[in-house]
Amino acid sequence: MTDRAQQIMAAARELLDTEGPDALSMRRIAERVGIRAPSLYKHFPDKAAVEAALQAQGMTQLAQELEAAEAGIGAEPPLLALARAYRRHALANPHLYRITHTRPLARTALPDGLEDRAAMPLVRAARGDIDIARSLWAFAHGMVVLELDGRFPPGADLDAAWRTSCEAFAHAIHDTTRGDTA
Amino acid sequence: MTDRAQQIMAAARELLDTEGPDALSMRRIAERVGIRAPSLYKHFPDKAAVEAALQAQGMTQLAQELEAAEAGIGAEPPLLALARAYRRHALANPHLYRITHTRPLARTALPDGLEDRAAMPLVRAARGDIDIARSLWAFAHGMVVLELDGRFPPGADLDAAWRTSCEAFAHAIHDTTRGDTA
DNA sequence: CTTGACAGCTAACACTGTTAGCCATATGTT
């Protein structure tokens, strides 16, 4: 990535973080860089390419934070620690999370293996059970997007919901590990 | 709702279902009704109001289908039946589901009690445990939007993930009902 | 010295939601 391209990405990211996805227009990005909108097309084929690069940022950051949560040796159950990290990332970067995870993923524009890397912490937490790993992901993603969209009632105790489900999934993991059939 | 307003909603719904949310422009809607775009504003204050009415349709339809699944006395575990109905609704009406459930809800434009009505089947399935009900909702919503966005790997066995999680939640429900503390 | 690539620019197109203002029709009211 050339210097200019990096400047453009930095401007796009700032705009997204501070003013949300609606403010992310080619003219606004260009303005922040100090050039005109059509000049952006010398560095990116179209707006989708800029958004794809933002998705790559979002994926990378999530992967890093999940890995950090895995490494952090706490008294907490590992599932809960992971869940907390997931939620913290989404709430701290709501617009980035949305652009990254609530639309089709621009896989061709993604660094090799990044998608798997982001998924691995959940797979490890599920002790390799892919069905549980996917369920955990769906649950965490669902909780987070519903919270971001203000879909839960105002006073809802979301911590309790996270806790309850993490326990339920933890039981399921141990059951299948021991070979129990429901 | 006046006749014209209903015509407009029908046109909007058709447009949404057949061509997706990007095709849902005021000019396209008006064209389908046989009038010009500015005339729409004699019937709806703005585009957001049309979308809010679509959200009401989406909520109503989901509530009806969940209630039907509850009433259908099958050999299946009730949680699985409900989950199946939820997924079927979303996959059969992907654009409507997205517009209804993946953005802030226009609550003031919603019929009284509709939001609660749509939530009740899940609450009943969770035997009144609100944390589990919310978790079930988050899980189902997460599964469905990830599937709609093509986020799962091509060959992923999503049925298995649904089944595994429904069982896990079912266990959690019976445990708490019996008063067990994990 | 010249050629070519690079990176900026302006002007423009087709589209978006939305507003202002005009006009015909239909419905009451005096």
Add this chain to the structure above:
DNA sequence: AACATATGGCTAACAGTGTTAGCTGTCAAG
């Protein structure tokens, strides 16, 4: 019967969107 008003169409226009075509200056390589 005549007048007033509300209703629901219309055109023209504005500010914004992504994007393309085509021009220009700069700078490095042959």
